[in-house]
Amino acid sequence: MQQQIPRNMIGDVLKHPIKEAHLQGWIKRKRDFKGTLIWLMRDGSGEIQVVLEEKNIPDKQSFEHARKALMESSVAVSGTLKEDSRAPGGKELHASVVRVIHAGEEFPIGRDLSEEFLLDVRHLWLRAGKMQHGLRASAAVFEGYHTWCKSQGYIEVQAPMFVSGAVEGGNELFEVPYFGKTVNLTQSSQFYLEAYAMALEKVYTVAPSFRAEPSRTRRHLTEFWHAEWETAWSGLDELMDFNEHMIKSIAKHVLEKTPDVLKATGRDPNTLEKVVNTKFQRFTYDEAFEVAQRKFPELKWGDDLQEAHEREITKDFDVPILVHHYPTQLKPFYHRPDPKRPETVLCCDVLAPEGYGEIIGSGERSWDVNELTQRMRNQGLKPEDFGWYVDLRKYGSVPHTGGGLGLARLAVWLYKFDHIRDVVGFPRTMNRVAP
Ligand code: 4AD
Ligand code: MG
Numbered sequence: 103m104q105q106q107i108p109r110n111m112i113g114d115v116l117k118h119p120i121k122e123a124h125l126q127g128w129i130k131r132k133r134d135f136k137g138t139l140i141w142l143m144r145d146g147s148g149e150i151q152v153v154l155e156e157k158n159i160p161d162k163q164s165f166e167h168a169r170k171a172l173m174e175s176s177v178a179v180s181g182t183l184k185e186d187s188r189a190p191g192g193k194e195l196h197a198s199v200v201r202v203i204h205a206g207e208e209f210p211i212g213r214d215l216s217e218e219f220l221l222d223v224r225h226l227w228l229r230a231g232k233m234q235h236g237l238r239a240s241a242a243v244f245e246g247y248h249t250w251c252k253s254q255g256y257i258e259v260q261a262p263m264f265v266s267g268a269v270e271g272g273n274e275l276f277e278v279p280y281f282g283k284t285v286n287l288t289q290s291s292q293f294y295l296e297a298y299a300m301a302l303e304k305v306y307t308v309a310p311s312f313r314a315e316p317s318r319t320r321r322h323l324t325e326f327w328h329a330e331w332e333t334a335w336s337g338l339d340e341l342m343d344f345n346e347h348m349i350k351s352i353a354k355h356v357l358e359k360t361p362d363v364l365k366a367t368g369r370d371p372n373t374l375e376k377v378v379n380t381k382f383q384r385f386t387y388d389e390a391f392e393v394a395q396r397k398f399p400e401l402k403w404g405d406d407l408q409e410a411h412e413r414e415i416t417k418d419f420d421v422p423i424l425v426h427h428y429p430t431q432l433k434p435f436y437h438r439p440d441p442k443r444p445e446t447v448l449c450c451d452v453l454a455p456e457g458y459g460e461i462i463g464s465g466e467r468s469w470d471v472n473e474l475t476q477r478m479r480n481q482g483l484k485p486e487d488f489g490w491y492v493d494l495r496k497y498g499s500v501p502h503t504g505g506g507l508g509l510a511r512l513a514v515w516l517y518k519f520d521h522i523r524d525v526v527g528f529p530r531t532m533n534r535v536a537p
Contacts, residue, residue, distance in 0.1 A: 113147030115183060116191040123195060124180040125150070126203070128229070129173055139168060142190070143177070144229075151186070151194040152179055158198050167202045174229070175206040224528060225537045231366070236525040238363045239356075239517040243509050244308065246355030247329045250348050251306040256331060259305045261294035263312075267487060269293055270434055274313045276324075287312035290506055292436070293491050295332035296467060299502055300494060306331040308509070316532060319409055320521040321459065321511055325530040332504035338448040338466050341503040342424050345452050345462055346382045348507075349422055353377045356516050369518040377421045387428045387446065390415050390453075404429045407451075412459030419455035426450040435477040438466040450505075454515040461512050464505025471495035 110123040127145035134140075139154040158181075159165045171177065181197035210223055211230075220227045227233055251258070268275050269290040276287040291307050298305040311328040333344070353374045356364070364371055388403070394411035395401045401411065407425075416423065427446040430439050437447035449465030468474040474495055475485040485492050513525040523529045528537065 111147040112145045112150045116148055116193055120183060122182055126178045129171060129175050129177060150191055151189040152197055153194055154197045154200055159200060164200050168200045171202045172206050172208055174209040176203040178203055221534060228527060235363050235366045237527060238360060239513045240525045242356050242360045243352060243513040246352035249355060250351040256304045256306040257302045259298045259307055261291035261307060263288050274315050276312050276314045289313055291330050292504060295330055295504055297494055299332040299334045303334040323522055323529055323531060327509045329507040329509050334500050334502045336503045337501055341464055342450050345464060350378050367517040373420055380421045382422050382424055384424045387425055390425045404431055406432050409459055412453055413457040416453045416455050416459060417457040421455055423453050424450050425453060435481050436467055438468040458515040462505050462507045466503045469495060469499045469501055
């Protein structure tokens, strides 16, 4: 392609006093106004109005192609920038050169389409403004997590996705054929991080986790990106501090890096400033459960806190809360019972405010080999099936803690989205694995 001027990005053109520009992008919307074409053109950095007047474009054939080009066709235009307060972004480009790079077929996405249809054409729907905000939000949260972990001296490690056995309970395991055997997709990298932590002390990972949960909620996926960490020589208090400072640090990152996305999604930055600057309150399960019980009288001590209960508990908060000491019977065998109150474990869930609910599950690990194997047997599990994990307690075991954060759930709350799908490009749910 000939280019008179090097390519400019729309975002730069809107921000800086540029007089002449050459843009490449897609036609987001188009109007034909008495022979003048008006496009809303987008590229990876923004959107701008482009005015194509026949009299200004010497190449008549190119102008004819442009006139016929359908929505989402890819195009290149060169011309002069003019300030115009009516145009989105305050400027418009008056084109003197236009070229249709690819004349697209009729775009299948119009207005008022069902959520299911939009999921069928997800590969194209990614181009919509709302999806672009969700993807940028997600990227900032991933980056914020990496930045936090690195700033605290945590070393990034990788755990396998093919595993043999459950971490979070046997009913939610996917099975995969593996050379004549059956193996599982991992539910959590935790056990591997515990092994790494005995070598490197402070480790973290960002990886998919898989859950065969038949949950159809706005916060469950069957495959989600899991931010996990593990810390040797640490207990519940340090863990709760880590959780709180991590969320604050990611909120700060999001505020600094994506003010435009926050504005677009309607999240008031002052709310996140408050998250950064306010101490998070800490409650025992007993206290949280009592709040939920007022609205749900059938709830008994020892029941898990479901989505509706967490909504009730968190709806009047505007910063997250930490809930610790859940009933032992509720949590997987690896949680360490509190020696002072063994009917509860030394764990901490972080619940996002405004009804959003759980974003982190974390806790102290049972690090004594006898306690751990007894906990397994109590839950009907065989220690032999967890050979290498039990082994970690035989050679210089130390107190340690760790946790897992659902990055998509965190992004949904921070940016005030409604649904986990809003921040995931190709969400996997019970009835959808395509596109
Ligand atoms: O509470 P969970 O199940 O805890 C664990 O997996 C621990 N092994 C983590 C650890 O200690 N290393 O999951 C942790 C977090 C949840 O708080 C939630 O944010 C997210 O992972 N999560 C999901 N996100 C989306 N869809 C799902 N189905 C999820 N299940 C858990
Ligand atoms: Mg949990």
